[in-house]
Amino acid sequence: MLTVLAAGTTARAAREPWQDFKAPPHNYWSRPVTDRFSLLKASLESGAIPLDSSSEKAFVVSLLGALKVPVSSQMLVFSATSLQLPRISLRNPRALYFTDDLYVGWVPGGQLEIVSLDPALGGIYYIMDVPRRTGGPMNIERSTRCMNCHGATDTGFVPGLVLSSVIPGANGGSLISFRQETLGHGVPLSERFGGWLVTGLGSLTEHHGNVTGRLSEGNLTTTPVEWGTTFDPGRYPSTGSDLLPQLLHEHQAGFITQVLEATYRSRVALQAGNGTVPPDREEEMNTVAEAVTRYLLFRDEVPLPAGGVAGEPAFLKDFTGTGRLADSEGRSLRDLDLKNRMLRHRCSYMIHSPVFTGLPPDMKSRVFARMRRALDPAVPDGDYAYLGAGEKTAIRSILKATLKDLPTDW
Numbered sequence: 001m002l003t004v005l006a007a008g009t010t011a012r013a014a015r016e017p018w019q020d021f022k023a024p025p026h027n028y029w030s031r032p033v034t035d036r037f038s039l040l041k042a043s044l045e046s047g048a049i050p051l052d053s054s055s056e057k058a059f060v061v062s063l064l065g066a067l068k069v070p071v072s073s074q075m076l077v078f079s080a081t082s083l084q085l086p087r088i089s090l091r092n093p094r095a096l097y098f099t100d101d102l103y104v105g106w107v108p109g110g111q112l113e114i115v116s117l118d119p120a121l122g123g124i125y126y127i128m129d130v131p132r133r134t135g136g137p138m139n140i141e142r143s144t145r146c147m148n149c150h151g152a153t154d155t156g157f158v159p160g161l162v163l164s165s166v167i168p169g170a171n172g173g174s175l176i177s178f179r180q181e182t183l184g185h186g187v188p189l190s191e192r193f194g195g196w197l198v199t200g201l202g203s204l205t206e207h208h209g210n211v212t213g214r215l216s217e218g219n220l221t222t223t224p225v226e227w228g229t230t231f232d233p234g235r236y237p238s239t240g241s242d243l244l245p246q247l248l249h250e251h252q253a254g255f256i257t258q259v260l261e262a263t264y265r266s267r268v269a270l271q272a273g274n275g276t277v278p279p280d281r282e283e284e285m286n287t288v289a290e291a292v293t294r295y296l297l298f299r300d301e302v303p304l305p306a307g308g309v310a311g312e313p314a315f316l317k318d319f320t321g322t323g324r325l326a327d328s329e330g331r332s333l334r335d336l337d338l339k340n341r342m343l344r345h346r347c348s349y350m351i352h353s354p355v356f357t358g359l360p361p362d363m364k365s366r367v368f369a370r371m372r373r374a375l376d377p378a379v380p381d382g383d384y385a386y387l388g389a390g391e392k393t394a395i396r397s398i399l400k401a402t403l404k405d406l407p408t409d410w
Contacts, residue, residue, distance in 0.1 A: 035124045047138075073315060114128070122355065257357045301342070
């Protein structure tokens with residue numbers, strides 16, 4: 001489908017009881033959905049939300065505008081690692097666009113793919129054709145085929161995203177893969193971007209982006225891909241495939257994975273205890289809450305390349321301005337650092353997203369309790385010693401000003 005997201009940053013082996021998303025208490029296919037795209041679907045199909053069908057590019061731009069997904073978030077991938085793999089190549093890369101709760105993929109000459117995040121269920125997957133100049137009714141299909149990857153081993157059997165890094169051959173097929181079943185801001189940069197086109201790299205040289213490969217007698221040789229030499233960038237809504245959106249996209253994918261796992265585990269535990277967590281599940285729930293807290297506070301973030309990351313001005317404006325929530329001093333979790341790390345205040349802005357909002361109250365209270373201890377500047381916490389007292393104070397202030405359901409002891 002559109003991003004290749006794995007559940008957690010460790011490989012999964014045997015399937016666990018909480019991972020059967022089709023069965024109670026999850027009921028993925030029968031539970032009413034409340035994600036943003038599903039709520040707009042009827043208006044899009046009826047034409048109540050007008051879109052420009054004069055060309056493929058015009059349609060994509062108008063759809064992104066209607067969905068409030070920034071064109072500047074464009075990323076291009078040329079490895080054949082998605083539902084539309086026969087259409088994807090160096091001559092025709094797949095384009096991806098995203099915001100906190102919605103992801104759009106488009107293959108020129110092919111179809112549009114949507115992943116919209118439902119608070120209770122995670123990813124809801126849609127696929128649609130691009131209307132031609134002749135018009136005609138728009139048909140948006142909720143996809144079952146996407147679940148072959150997005151509800152299987154790569155996602156820990158919960159409806160998530162998938163991110164891949166491979167060395168593609170000349171025909172787009174994968175020769176070697178990296179960071180299998182792992183994702184998030186803790187993945188080394190040296191293992192990322194295989195099969196992706198990446199611009200704005202700055203000093204980053206240790207990565208797998210912008211190359212194709214060839215295997216001969218077990219030996220791999222790679223060939224650089226120069227931007228715009230194999231395809232026409234003008235066919236796409238934006239002018240690049242910048243590093244910064246790819247870094248933030250990776251962070252979001254890891255966040256969604258951690259929080260979805262917490263949601264699905266919690267539902268099964270609460271079902272087992274008839275609405276409360278039974279004593280034999282307490283340790284499990286606290287361990288899950290610790291993992292979510294660790295990810296929220298960037299405990300395992302890998303450093304940015306020497307000299308930092310610049311970012312395209314259009315994306316910088318879109319990211320820092322859209323959905324910005326701030327405290328009385330104007331500080332926001334969307335403030336970027338980009339020198340050694342991504343964010344100035346190391347708490348994920350995704351804490352304001354529907355996926356976190358949808359955490360069962362029991363799990364959310366555990367996460368908040370662990371965060372409160374981690375962010376207390378007066379109480380040393382070895383796991384979070386990398387956060388200085390000033391940064392902890394700033395994060396607490398932002399959260400108290402922007403989250404409505406923080407416990408009173410904050």
